[in-house]
Amino acid sequence: MTKVIRAEGVSKRFRVYHERNQSLKIALMRGRRAKFDEFWALQDVSFDIPQGTTFGLVGHNGSGKSTMLKCLAKILVPDRGRIAVTGKVSALLELGAGFHPELSGRDNVYLNGSILGLRKSEIDARFDDIVGFAGLEKFIDTPVKNYSSGMYVRLGFSVAINVEPDILMVDEVLAVGDEEFQRKCMEKFKDFRDQGRTIVVVSHALGTMRDMCDEVAWLDHGRLQAVGKPHEVVDDYVESSHGERDTEHTADGGVRHGSGEVRVDGVEVLGADGQHTVRTGEPFTLRLHWSATADVQDVVMGIGLHTITGQHVTGPNTKDAGLRLDVRAGSRGSVDLRVDRLMLLPGTYDVSTGVADATLAHAFDQQARAARFDVMPGTPSERLGVVSLGGRWTVEGDR
Numbered sequence: 001m002t003k004v005i006r007a008e009g010v011s012k013r014f015r016v017y018h019e020r021n022q023s024l025k026i027a028l029m030r031g032r033r034a035k036f037d038e039f040w041a042l043q044d045v046s047f048d049i050p051q052g053t054t055f056g057l058v059g060h061n062g063s064g065k066s067t068m069l070k071c072l073a074k075i076l077v078p079d080r081g082r083i084a085v086t087g088k089v090s091a092l093l094e095l096g097a098g099f100h101p102e103l104s105g106r107d108n109v110y111l112n113g114s115i116l117g118l119r120k121s122e123i124d125a126r127f128d129d130i131v132g133f134a135g136l137e138k139f140i141d142t143p144v145k146n147y148s149s150g151m152y153v154r155l156g157f158s159v160a161i162n163v164e165p166d167i168l169m170v171d172e173v174l175a176v177g178d179e180e181f182q183r184k185c186m187e188k189f190k191d192f193r194d195q196g197r198t199i200v201v202v203s204h205a206l207g208t209m210r211d212m213c214d215e216v217a218w219l220d221h222g223r224l225q226a227v228g229k230p231h232e233v234v235d236d237y238v239e240s241s242h243g244e245r246d247t248e249h250t251a252d253g254g255v256r257h258g259s260g261e262v263r264v265d266g267v268e269v270l271g272a273d274g275q276h277t278v279r280t281g282e283p284f285t286l287r288l289h290w291s292a293t294a295d296v297q298d299v300v301m302g303i304g305l306h307t308i309t310g311q312h313v314t315g316p317n318t319k320d321a322g323l324r325l326d327v328r329a330g331s332r333g334s335v336d337l338r339v340d341r342l343m344l345l346p347g348t349y350d351v352s353t354g355v356a357d358a359t360l361a362h363a364f365d366q367q368a369r370a371a372r373f374d375v376m377p378g379t380p381s382e383r384l385g386v387v388s389l390g391g392r393w394t395v396e397g398d399r
């Protein structure tokens with residue numbers, strides 16, 4: 001089979017700056033040399049992707065999946081190695097990337113379509129399909145800065161698939177949409193495959209990766225750990241995650257990046273009465289302690305909740321909740337996410353934190369697995385799965 005993507009010995013290096021609590025811009029304006037370390041986000045990664053197949057990338061947060069995808073999409077240039085891609089690529093990478101916040105959904109469709117190589121007449125012809133697939137008919141003339149993250153993803157995905165690429169690349173965004181939209185996306189992926197197109201997908205939804213991919217690559221700290229049959233690679237990956245249970249516990253221990261103007265300095269997990277024991281069915285609060293080194297308007301804070309095997313459970317943020325947050329240089333405070341009745345079932349969960357601008361495209365501070373907590377058994381006393389629906393069983397009929 002023709003290989004449409006070949007990655008050979010790909011390595012990518014980033015610089016990490018050590019001006020704690022200061023943005024790079026401030027450091028530069030003061031004429032001070034910013035201190036930095038270099039580290040390799042990808043090291044010597046090689047694989048081939050045959051035409052018409054679906055290829056998945058799995059790995060912990062920070063393992064280099066997004067960096068790899070950006071290299072394949074030619075948004076980043078590798079420092080070593082080679083990448084050869086044959087065909088027209090359409091990529092849905094970061095949430096909100098490529099959208100202009102002040103412009104309406106309509107204008108952004110045209111902007112994005114033209115970036116992806118379509119003429120105006122071609123976009124005109126597809127416009128209704130794009131908006132219809134995204135289900136955004138009513139909001140298409142609203143500036144996208146007022147969109148929820150789900151709306152962003154729907155529009156971004158819809159544009160990406162409607163430009164009819166040979167190769168579609170999708171990074172970790174499907175978890176954001178609702179069930180209905182996810183189902184539509186899966187159908188689209190299937191159509192794409194049937195049409196002989198190639199898909200490269202990053203996802204924490206390991207069950208979906210097992211089902212939809214022809215091959216899966218597992219990245220671990222920037223290195224290719226395995227590549228092969230989906231169930232084998234995914235099982236090995238899950239297996240290895242269990243072993244790490246106690247080693248990556250602490251705040252600041254996880255992977256962190258962002259420009260630093262607003263940061264989350266700590267995460268508190270509080271159960272009923274402010275105790276640290278958390279139980280199913282009881283009140284629950286996640287408290288993010290933040291500090292700011294610059295005036296920033298319209299900051300969005302949020303969390304990602306994952307099981308320890310990497311399954312994304314939920315990702316609430318202040319923007320989707322309609323909360324507006326402006327911060328001043330030198331200020332600090334906390335935001336609470338309060339839950340009256342916790343529907344998570346007993347197990348161990350990781351909290352990632354994120355602070356971003358209103359478009360969610362720019363990260364001020366992102367920390368993978370900033371905290372970890374255990375949920376103890378409570379009421380309802382269900383055992384299977386991740387959440388309780390809080391449902392009641394009733395029986396009718398002769399007994």
Ligand SMILES: Nc1ncnc2c1ncn2[C@@H]1O[C@H](COP(=O)(O)OP(=O)(O)O)[C@@H](O)[C@H]1O
Pocket residue numbers: 014015016041059060061062063064065066067068255256257
């Ligand atoms: N632009 C960047 N500058 C510096 N470090 C980065 C940049 N982008 C990603 N990183 C770092 O590179 C590593 C790999 O990140 P990423 O590819 O986003 O991982 P993943 O998508 O698997 O979570 C992480 O340590 C991340 O913090």
Ligand SMILES: [Mg+2]
Pocket residue numbers: 062065066067172
């Ligand atoms: Mg990523």
